[in-house]
Amino acid sequence: MTAPVPFFDRARGDLALQDELSAVFQSVLRSGHYILGPEVEAFESECAAYLGVRHAIGVSSGTDALLVALMALGVGAGDEVVCPAYTFFATAGAIHRSGATPVFADVLPGSLNIDPASTARALTERTRAILAVHLFGDCAPMDELLAIAGGRGLPVIEDAAQAFGAERGGRRAGALGLMGCFSFFPTKNLGGFGDGGLATTDDDKLAERVRTLRAQGARRKHHHTRIGGNFRLDALQAALLRRKLPRLGALLERRREHAARYAALLGGRDLPLTLPDAGAAGHTFNQYVIRLKDASLRDPLRSSLAEQGIGTEIYYPAPLHLQPCFAQLGPPEGSLPVAEAAARDTLALPIFPELTGDEVTRVAAAIASFFG
Template identity: 50%
Template sequence: MIPFLDLKAQYASIKGEVDAAVLSVLGSAQFVLGDEVAAFEREFAAYCGTRHAIAVNTGTSALHLALLAAGVGPGDEVVTVPFTFVASAAAICYIGARPVFVDIDPVTFTMDPARLESAITPRTKAILPVHLYGQMAEMDAIAEIAERHGIPVVEDACQAHGAEYLGQRAGGIGVSGCFSFYPGKNLGACGEGGIVVTNDDAQMETIRMLRDWGQERRYHHVLKGYNYRMDGIQGAILRVKLRHLEDWTEARRKHARHYSSLLAGSRRVQPPVDAAGRRHVYHIYAVRSPDRDGLQRSLQAEGVQSGLHYPIPVHLQKAYADLGYRAGDFPVSEAAAREILSLPIYPEMTSRQVECVVAAVEQEAYVG
């Protein structure tokens, strides 16, 4: 069996470092925030090329607080995409705002700037592009439209640790950027975690208060805040893993290149595109197939695990029926949801495993 992801292999490769970091936190008894979280914030901000980073308990919390700090409130609108994990829309709804969707580019699966401006109304208070699968959205065009309308851009970079657009790291182009450290992410905690990065001092100060009950200092509650603090153990583990992230990212990119070279000209699948001027970090290696479900069954029979990211766009989810969208409203997103299959990709894969996956994709018993 070739697994879709192998977190045990990653842990085995850094076990000594992780175990020592955890024991250090247990000895310090700094279980919530503390020195390790503060150090991780500094190091992750430096990695992203931003002035500040504010660690929180989940990527969803990062999105929630970043939108609040950007001035989004009840009754406002936030423009985003329907082809994403549901948290992108959920964070908007937490505020009492409304997600307004625009379709995606059929090549990169990220927000199509050509469709963005028509979705902006006087109630639009933020734009939330999603850097899906590890590739950044077309940020120059999005930022130009946002600036023209005086609307802040909050980057959903939850799948894009270390991704770049024209040399700029994810999270550093908008007013803020949000990351998830869910265990399966390129930089994953041993549990939950998230962070907001920003170059704006006011954003930083607001988000720091919001994550910790709105306190300016202990028992002085300036804002109605939340308990969104990062655990000390997660901060310590993430510091260890951050030191390895670039090596892991290059391993992912190597595997992606190997996949794409072997799948070039495939009659069965269309490999993903590494768009010009962008550094794709391949959180997901997503191929397209007209018979995606049949392909997945065939791979399973050959001992290859795969994933679906995401089979139902947010606008067609039952929980978001109240937004009033219908099938056919976003045809590019809906086609992607029907056709995309995620193949195994993780740093510890071998070239031989990549070749075995491709052989299973291309084997003659599969009828597309």
């Protein structure tokens, strides 16, 4: 019986590092420092150096990184923040939790990243920020977004949850806007061992606010200058992630190799699907998402692959402006056509670093066979 091809298998990489990771756990256990502390400080310093920013602040999750960034900027009730309609829920959820209203923009047909023209049309007098998502590991068109935002004096926040290590124009994600937000959820490029996140900035004052806000609004015990939250990063997560960070370059290269192999095997065969654009050299392919030219074939293809033991996922089955909790905000169905079409016709294929070349070949062959 042919072994299944999982959509994602984190254990393949972790088991290869089992002895080293176990030693790290024992070290943290002996230290008695379990929240923040020396391991978190060292990890923050190493991330700042890697990303090319002055400040990297460890927080409890990618979602909390978004929330604390908005809080640090003073975004709140009565404000609006423009974000893409086609992305993970946390992008808009964090905006709503800050007290502001998410305003949804359409996405570009190729990369599915936020459309600058649609973003510009979404701006109003109440707009306080633009929250750009680097979707699937590819940086959003930041030059155009920064130009639009600069004309209005608006900050651009990067939701770089899927894009640790991605680059555009020689700079890394998280160093392109005023603030960057990362997730260390296990499926991410730099995946942790539970929840964890990071906020980045070159602004000293914003960094100080984030450090204050993540610890209940206090920089020293029982002295609260702000109303914050419990957004602290665990020392164990930081310690384990520190051992993975030096290996990130090799892991990202494996993702790019798999993407190139998919493109070579599926491209040029006149199949009724569109492959993701390789984009700039900095694309990290946190997901490899194809689009079916006939959306009605997406679910049958997925079922066919599942019958052969091949895992897939749908990112995302509904755009945010059509989610029940945001439906009252608008715009109505049909207003953001690219995002709505992407929800119907996209399918994510396996692309984690430890995937083998033979497995990529098998996935591609099964897709080609489906179209016969």
